[in-house]
Amino acid sequence: GAGVSQSPSNKVTEKGKDVELRCDPISGHTALYWYRQSLGQGLEFLIYFQGNSAPDKSGLPSDRFSAERTGGSVSTLTIQRTQQEDSAVYLCASSSWTSGTYNEQFFGPGTRLTVL
Amino acid sequence: GNSVTQMEGPVTLSEEAFLTINCTYTATGYPSLFWYVQYPGEGLQLLLKATKADDKGSNKGFEATYRKETTSFHLEKGSVQVSDSAVYFCALSDRNGQNFVFGPGTRLSVLP
Numbered sequence: 001g002a003g004v005s006q007s008p009s010n011k012v013t014e015k016g017k018d019v020e021l022r023c024d025p026i027s028g029h030t031a032l033y034w035y036r037q038s039l040g041q042g043l044e045f046l047i048y049f050q051g052n053s054a055p056d057k058s059g060l061p062s063d064r065f066s067a068e069r070t071g072g073s074v075s076t077l078t079i080q081r082t083q084q085e086d087s088a089v090y091l092c093a094s095s096s097w098t099s100g101t102y103n104e105q106f107f108g109p110g111t112r113l114t115v116l
Numbered sequence: 117g118n119s120v121t122q123m124e125g126p127v128t129l130s131e132e133a134f135l136t137i138n139c140t141y142t143a144t145g146y147p148s149l150f151w152y153v154q155y156p157g158e159g160l161q162l163l164l165k166a167t168k169a170d171d172k173g174s175n176k177g178f179e180a181t182y183r184k185e186t187t188s189f190h191l192e193k194g195s196v197q198v199s200d201s202a203v204y205f206c207a208l209s210d211r212n213g214q215n216f217v218f219g220p221g222t223r224l225s226v227l228p
Contacts, residue, residue: 033216042205042220091160104150105216107160
């Protein structure tokens with residue numbers, strides 16, 4: 001079966017432009033996570049979707065960042081008015097729910113965003 | 117809040133050397149603990165996990181034991197290979213698998 005996919009794999013944009021990053025989770029996975037990985041840094045949690053519940057947006061760094069998950073499947077992370085400090089690899093992960101516990105996260109290959 | 121601390125890299129070893137990457141955590145309750153690995157040019161993937169105290173996770177020759185008394189989950193391998201060169205992330209989640217927190221990662225380079 002297919003894993004988590006993300007598109008585009010690379011995105012170069014100019015400062016001030018808006019970008020949309022897409023994530024297709026593994027079919028049937030009810031939880032979806034977005035992270036940011038800056039050069040040489042660890043993973044920074046951004047946002048978490050769980051089923052039909054309101055998303056946990058506690059990790060979003062500013063109001064320029066937003067995310068949606070339509071139909072409980074595909075998710076889009078939008079960054080408005082991009083800044084150079086937004087340059088990073090954006091990772092998406094999904095996990096399934098079994099017997100009251102979320103299982104391990106499966107990660108996509110990431111989208112490398114470069115803001116010039 | 118919950119947090120994970122792991123040894124800073126990079127770590128450079130010769131093939132067949134013994135590996136230890138230290139990881140300690142701060143968490144309320146009884147978290148689940150994980151090691152993820154990111155090989156060059158690839159996405160993160162789960163290496164091993166442990167869900168309760170004294171459990172030992174193991175995979176591909178790597179091991180880590182959940183030590184609640186020292187709040188640690190150190191990663192070990194008895195004989196590393198060049199193919200083990202990667203970045204290793206220690207992580208935790210709460211008991212129902214939410215609230216994942218990742219450490220900063222440790223880059224391992226194994227030389228032939």
